[in-house]
Every structure is written in structure tokens, then in C-alpha cells.
Amino acid sequence: xxxxxKTGRECLDRGGASLGALASGDDRSSLETSMxxxxxxxxxxxxxxxxxxxxxxxxxxxxxxxxxxxxCAGCFATDFRKVDVDSSGEVRAFTIVAFxxxxxxxxxxxxxxxxxxxxxRANLLNVTPDPEHxxxxxxxxxxxxxxxxxxxxxxxIGFGYEPA
Ligand SMILES: [Zn+2]
Numbered sequence: 001x002x003x004x005x006k007t008g009r010e011c012l013d014r015g016g017a018s019l020g021a022l023a024s025g026d027d028r029s030s031l032e033t034s035m036x037x038x039x040x041x042x043x044x045x046x047x048x049x050x051x052x053x054x055x056x057x058x059x060x061x062x063x064x065x066x067x068x069x070x071x072c073a074g075c076f077a078t079d080f081r082k083v084d085v086d087s088s089g090e091v092r093a094f095t096i097v098a099f100x101x102x103x104x105x106x107x108x109x110x111x112x113x114x115x116x117x118x119x120x121r122a123n124l125l126n127v128t129p130d131p132e133h134x135x136x137x138x139x140x141x142x143x144x145x146x147x148x149x150x151x152x153x154x155x156x157i158g159f160g161y162e163p164a
Contacts, residue, residue, distance in 0.1 A: 038155040041147050042066075045159050051144050052087050053159070055118060056080040064118050087142040088164055089115035094136070096129050109134050113161050115142075125160035139164040 040047055044054050044066045055064040060077035064085070071078050094111035109124035111134075125143055127133050140161035147156040 038146075038157045041156045041158040045144070045157070047144070047157055050087070051142060051157075051159065053085040053115075053120065053142070054082050055085050057083045066120075085118045085120065086116035089113040089120065089140055089161065091124070091134070091136055091138045091140060091161075092119065094124065094134055096131070096134070111140075111161065113140055120161075123160040124162065126162040 038047060046052055046054055053066070055066055056069060057064045057080060058072040058074060058077055059079040059081055061072060061075040063072055063074040064083065065073070065080075069080065072080075090113065092112045092114045094109055096107050097110050098107045100106050100108075107129040109127065109129045111122060111124050113120045113122060124134060124140065125145060141164040142159055143162045144157050144159050147158040149155045
């Protein structure tokens with residue numbers, strides 16, 4: 001591959017815009033946006049006015065996965081579609097974590113949240129981390145939080161759930 005043609009690289013990218021069937025849809029988050037724009041910590045978190053999670057759903061059996069799969073773990077089918085996951089849910093299981101690696105504030109609440117049938121593993125935020133304030137079945141909603149800024153000034157955004 002020939003590199004080193006400094007000028008005109010952008011033109012090439014734009015000129016050769018046809019990437020075939022994969023290039024459908026015009027994603028708002030262009031790679032050419034400012035380096036200071038926040039980026040999601042995980043690629044299944046979509047930021048914007050209404051942050052939400054996106055899952056890969058098996059078109060055969062409906063199983064949902066947040067990571068990319070070559071085949072469904074439920075039925076071995078290989079076709080997936082992107083689906084938005086409900087941003088509100090209920091706490092199905094939780095644990096109050098009292099010990100963690102240095103630098104991680106404890107206690108915090110690690111939970112499994114049922115969002116309209118999709119299980120999401122995440123921390124609970126903006127809640128007192130004790131059994132009085134965290135209960136099974138409690139209603140929660142997605143929220144985002146800053147995970148820090150790197151040397152280039154880019155902020156990473158993570159997500160969790162807070163009491164609804
Ligand atoms: Zn499946």
C-alpha cells in the first residue's frame with residue numbers, strides 16, 4: 001500500500017465514497033469531528049441528546065448481544081440487526097462491591113438491569129450504595145458519566161443506571 005501522499009488524502013476518501021453495501025446510513029458521529037468530542041467508553045453506548053445502548057439482535061431467535069458475534073450463541077444463526085435497548089429498566093440482581101483495585105472508589109453497586117427484556121450489566125450511579133437504598137426490582141434509567149480525559153483532551157463517557 002502506498003502511503004506518503006500527504007495532500008489529497010481527504011479528497012480520495014470523499015471521492016471514493018462508494019464502499020459498497022456496507023456504507024449504508026449516514027452516521028452523525030463522523031471520524032472527522034473535533035478530537036475534543038467525547039467518545040463512548042464502549043461502542044454499544046450511543047451518545048447524543050438521548051444516550052442509549054444498541055444491541056446486536058439475532059434475526060432468527062431475538063437473542064441480544066452487546067459484543068459483535070459471528071454467530072448467535074442461542075441458535076447459531078449468523079444474521080444480526082442493530083436494535084435500540086430501552087433506557088429504563090429494573091434491577092434484577094446487584095452486589096455492593098466493598099473491595100476493588102487501588103484507585104477505584106468503593107463501595108459501589110454492580111447490577112444486572114432488565115431493560116425491557118434485555119439484560120445489561122452495569123453499575124448503579126447516584127444512589128447510596130447500601131441495602132436500604134438499593135433493592136431488587138427498583139426502577140432505574142440509563143445515565144452517563146465522565147470516565148476521564150486523555151492527553152489529547154478527549155473525554156471518555158461511560159454509562160450506568162440511576163434511580164428513575
Ligand atoms: Zn439466535
